[in-house]
Amino acid sequence: MISNIPVVKTRADRAKFYGSTEWRQLRVVCLDRDNHECQWCKADGRLTMQSDSVLEIDHIKELEFYPEYALDLDNLRTLCKDCHNKRHDRMNYKGNAKKKKWDDEWW
8 A cells, every 4th residue: 555545456456455554444434334234235224133134235336446545434434235236237136137936846
């Protein structure tokens, strides 16, 4: 990091940033501020906490494009793993899972 702005260009840079003491401490502050609840689920009237899902800290302005906001608490929010994957358009969130229909034929 140069003057508190992380350089995050490679996978190794990301690992170094997310393993840093500064990030790990800020992550706890964010979780506490958000009451350990997914903010997107909460906005939809659902409660998703650590007991229900893995909670992740999301950079609202993405780290890759806005490194100057990497350690800005106002740029962070708590999301469950499913919402975080959905936010980044990853295909492994529950909303994309095909639901198996009940089939009595196997009985």
